[in-house]
Amino acid sequence: MNHRFYYSYSYCFLHILFLARRVFPTAAFHPSVRTAPSTTALNLFQRPRKYDGDAAAQAEIRALFLLWNDALATGDARIVTARYAEDAVLFPVDSDIPRMDRDSIRAYYDTFLRKRPQVFQIKSQLRIGKGWAQDSGIYELTLAEEGTMLEARYSFLYAQENGQWKIQHQHSSVRPESVRFNQPIAESQVRDLFQVWQRALVSLDPKVVADLYTRNAVVFPMDSDTPRNSRDAVQDYYRTFLKRGPVAKLQDSFVQISSNWAKHIGMYEIAMQDKREKIRCRFSFLYTFEEGQWRIAHHHASVMPEGIAVAQPITQQQVRSWFQEWNDALATGDASIVASRYARNAVYLPTLSDAPRTTNHLIRDYFEMFLKRGPECAIESGDIFLGTNWALDFGVYSFTLDGGETKIRARYSFVYSYEDGDWKISHHHSSIMPEVLLSYEEEEESAALQKPRL
CATH class of the missing domain: 3.10.450.50 (Nuclear Transport Factor 2; Chain: A,)
Incomplete structure (x- = not known):
């Protein structure tokens, strides 16, 4: 038999027996004593009559629930425990362990009241007998500390003790249809x-x-x-x-x-x-x-x-301004200043050199030679693409070298990336326009043919 079922019905029987002893003399329960059936005894064990016309009696019993609820609101376990009889039994709504004396009831409320319970009575039905009363129904319980709310069934059995109504037995349980049985998992x-x-x-x-x-x-x-x-x-x-x-x-x-x-x-x-x-x-x-x-x-x-790369805000106007910063660096004539515009691992494919420049040192070495020719650069046409922490500026620019004696048109690609809090050139590809190169080759071949043979 389920131990919870056994406890519940055993204690209900014991408390009925306890109340019966208050009504009958002790001798009435001795096997040697035979007494005639008592009207009082029948009133106790038969369905008790409702005091439909006694509103005062019903109001008095209903008020006991409110007294218990007000005691919860104090947050003081001693005040709540004082609502219970000396030999009360409590079946809590949130614990498997029955509390069968005032000390264990107080220990339970010491913990339970930390959850800041708030109770709202939804439905109630009373039964009132001689020296006892029962209030059964449904309440809504909110545990403010945990942020949880549930509906529970309740039964309060009250008995007179020293001239006051006390809780002789309280049984609270979550409504069965809302219970989810624990599914074990390892x-x-x-x-x-x-x-x-x-x-x-x-x-x-x-x-x-x-x-x-x-x-x-x-x-x-x-x-x-x-x-x-x-x-x-x-x-x-x-x-x-x-x-x-x-x-x-x-x-x-x-x-x-x-x-x-x-x-x-x-x-x-x-x-x-x-x-x-x-x-x-x-x-x-x-x-x-x-x-x-x-x-x-x-x-x-x-x-x-x-x-994760956090995108740095960027506009096309900013990207084009970086070309001007690079061009201004050329005007200084200082190869170190120009090389500083490039990222640590930048790759530069120069206009006038076959050798790729894959380190900052090699990039600076190229510009030491190139800057001696006094380059001046201007973009003829170009387009810009924007990405997450990168940008591409590509098109056609022209160089004027050697004080204006040499002019070179070239295709260019600048890829910029965000490095150490600044935008740098991570890739630069510059190449003379292919048709210009072909015309140079044709001129050289023509000149060679026109040379007189010795």
Whole structure:
């Protein structure tokens, strides 16, 4: 027999027996004594009559609930305990352990009152007998400290003690239809749920993945700003995501388990087969038991913060101004100033040199030669593209060299990136216009043919 069932009915019987002893002499219960049935005894054990016409009696009993509720509001366990009889029994709403004396009742309220309970009576039905009364019904209990609210059934059995109504027995229980029985789960099982999700990704079937989530699951994807708050929305997200061929690998995690929920938190790496890239993410899975199995109620994935590039605001006008800064650096005639406009790992493919310049030292070396020719540069035409912490300026510019004696038209590409709090040239490609080069070659060939043979 369930021990809670046994306790409840055993103690109810004992308290009925206790009240009966108050009505009858002790000898009436001795087997050697035979007495005629008493009208008082019948009134006690038969269905008690309602005092429909005695509003004062009903008001007095209803007020006892309010006195108990007011005692809760004081936050003082001593005041609450004083509402109970000396040998009272309490079956609490939030504890499996019966309290069978005032000391244990007070110890219970010492803890319970820290939750700042607030009680609102929803329904009540009274039974009043000779020297006892019963108030049964439903109340709403709010635990302000925890932010939770529940509805519970209650029974108060009152008895007279030293001329005052006291709580002889109180039984409170959460309404059965709102009770969710605890579903046990082990840490190893929680970790297995991650592997189930991994295998679902490999299936490349969005429905298979979405079926792992609850009906009203909320997903914060790693690659989308839009939350998905239903199973259909989750399936729609995976319909696109799975096209990238994701493969998840758990790196580090820990598990938390409580009543009817479990949480798996940590880091995983997603390998995207379409771009052959790997993305490290933090993740949180919150599992709840729904439709006969553990499902994902909440999934939050985010790229590791140190791997996120925060976009720096930039405009096309700013990008074009950086060309002017580079041109002004040329005018100084100082190769170090020009080289300082380039990023640490910049690559420069110069206009007048075949050798790529892949270090700041090599870039400075080129400009020491180039600046001796007094270059002056102007953009003829160009376009600008903007990205996240990078920008591209490309087009055609012209150089005037050697005091105006030489003019070179060239195509250019500047790629700028954000480095150490400033925008730098990370790539610079400059090449003489191809048709100009061909005309130079034709002139050289013509001149060679016109030379007299010796």
